[in-house]
Amino acid sequence: MIEAELSRSVRRWCKGATGVTGAAKLSGGASQETWRFDITHPDCVIGAILRRSPKGYGAAPTRAAGLAAEAQLMQLAYEAGVPSPRVMHVLLPADGLGTGFIMQRVEGETIARKILRDDEYAAARPHLARQIGGILAGLHRLPKDKLPELRSRSATQEISEFERDYRSLDWPKPVFELALRWLRDNDPGPSAEETLVHGDFRNGNLIIGRDGVRAVLDWELAHLGDPMEDLGWVCVNSWRFGEIDKPVGGFGSREELFAGYEAAGRQVDPARVKFWEVMGTLRWGIMCGGMMQRFREGPDHSMERAMIGRRASETEIDLLRLLAPRGS
Amino acid sequence: MQDEPTPIELTKSVADFLRNDITPLISGHQAFKLRVAVNILDLVTRQLTREEGSDAAEVVRLRALLGMDGSVTELNHALAERIANDEVDLATPGLAEHLWATTMDKLAVDQPNYASYKRELGRDS
Numbered sequence: 001m002i003e004a005e006l007s008r009s010v011r012r013w014c015k016g017a018t019g020v021t022g023a024a025k026l027s028g029g030a031s032q033e034t035w036r037f038d039i040t041h042p043d044c045v046i047g048a049i050l051r052r053s054p055k056g057y058g059a060a061p062t063r064a065a066g067l068a069a070e071a072q073l074m075q076l077a078y079e080a081g082v083p084s085p086r087v088m089h090v091l092l093p094a095d096g097l098g099t100g101f102i103m104q105r106v107e108g109e110t111i112a113r114k115i116l117r118d119d120e121y122a123a124a125r126p127h128l129a130r131q132i133g134g135i136l137a138g139l140h141r142l143p144k145d146k147l148p149e150l151r152s153r154s155a156t157q158e159i160s161e162f163e164r165d166y167r168s169l170d171w172p173k174p175v176f177e178l179a180l181r182w183l184r185d186n187d188p189g190p191s192a193e194e195t196l197v198h199g200d201f202r203n204g205n206l207i208i209g210r211d212g213v214r215a216v217l218d219w220e221l222a223h224l225g226d227p228m229e230d231l232g233w234v235c236v237n238s239w240r241f242g243e244i245d246k247p248v249g250g251f252g253s254r255e256e257l258f259a260g261y262e263a264a265g266r267q268v269d270p271a272r273v274k275f276w277e278v279m280g281t282l283r284w285g286i287m288c289g290g291m292m293q294r295f296r297e298g299p300d301h302s303m304e305r306a307m308i309g310r311r312a313s314e315t316e317i318d319l320l321r322l323l324a325p326r327g328s
Numbered sequence: 329m330q331d332e333p334t335p336i337e338l339t340k341s342v343a344d345f346l347r348n349d350i351t352p353l354i355s356g357h358q359a360f361k362l363r364v365a366v367n368i369l370d371l372v373t374r375q376l377t378r379e380e381g382s383d384a385a386e387v388v389r390l391r392a393l394l395g396m397d398g399s400v401t402e403l404n405h406a407l408a409e410r411i412a413n414d415e416v417d418l419a420t421p422g423l424a425e426h427l428w429a430t431t432m433d434k435l436a437v438d439q440p441n442y443a444s445y446k447r448e449l450g451r452d453s
Contacts, residue, residue, distance in 0.1 A: 172405040174407045174408050177408045181414070244447065304361075304364055313431065316431045
């Protein structure tokens with residue numbers, strides 16, 4: 001039972017803690033799990049989250065930064081005032097919980113459709129696009145000398161990598177070919193400035209409350225690269241959840257996003273943002289293909305995964321809307 | 329020739345049973361999984377209904393575009409290769425129209441409620 005191990009662990013590093021209750025798994029694949037639980041304490045109850053790779057699943061997939069790096073980035077972000085959960089403990093072998101970390105639970109909503117539709121967030125919604133601009137500026141300003149070891153990726157390398165992934169699927173997709181061609185023809189070259197890139201900053205990976213963004217989650221795809229990548233990815237149509245005329249996560253306009261970014265003292269390059277939006281749309285499409293392959297080859301034979309395979313066509317229509325728009 | 333009811337009618341009957349009779353009995357994560365299952369059956373029904381017609385139209389367009397014959401899969405491989413080799417691009421007459429028509433036919437099966445699709449459908453009518 002995980003509660004026994006968690007109780008032993010928290011008593012070691014959380015002063016006064018007596019144990020834990022209410023452990024429940026929130027999500028989990030074979031190699032990575034997220035659990036919620038409460039730390040019991042004579043004065044209060046502390047809501048907490050465990051992110052871990054269970055024992056025997058140490059190796060991270062090649063694109064992932066790894067849980068240790070994730071913990072370090074979240075802590076750095078928290079200290080720099082970027083909304084992020086506070087990391088309370090990085091797991092040690094003595095914890096017997098595998099590798100990973102424990103962080104403070106931030107209350108709020110992550111389900112994109114609820115954030116976009118529920119009355120509770122109505123007051124926050126009009127401000128989110130601009131707020132996200134400010135948060136991304138803060139994230140891109142995190143000091144490089146304090147960052148953990150991260151992979152570095154230029155646009156050119158990303159195009160080659162996506163092309164290889166796509167070809168390995170052996171899945172003839174003329175629209176993806178067209179997008180790959182467009183990306184090669186419009187490759188902006190190395191960015192003048194290399195910064196931390198979150199890598200998966202989008203509606204769905206943000207905890208939102210009535211007051212706006214409370215935390216940025218899922219740092220596992222963090223890397224060094226062109227900061228405009230994050231601004232493009234947050235605009236990918238799949239993350240607008242139906243609000244297609246509000247490019248920034250379904251919340252607001254690119255102009256608001258850019259204004260928030262620039263008000264925080266950083267420059268936007270709109271052409272690069274557009275490039276990364278096309279790249280991001282193709283990236284999600286190829287990821288859908290990867291889901292199809294994993295479903296077919298067995299490790300995760302779930303209906304959900306099968307259906308994500310059928311979402312590749314949404315990226316094809318969105319790529320056509322970007323590259324070959326009809327009418328006006 | 330196989331007997332009837334047709335696969336479309338059979339699949340639809342299972343989807344309707346799950347949707348109308350089972351859904352009210354189930355909650356939590358299993359209810360979510362059931363919704364996915366019903367969505368899958370609905371998708372299969374849409375594909376069975378539309379695939380023959382849309383594939384035939386796609387093959388006609390691909391033959392004209394490529395000047396060759398083959399199955400819908402072979403022709404798609406050929407088109408993908410020609411785009412990759414720079415032999416065909418958006419300036420090629422008929423390419424954009426073909427890709428739009430093909431993609432619209434896919435969305436009609438995969439996600440008829442996807443907002444971009446509904447917007448573009450409005451343009452067609």
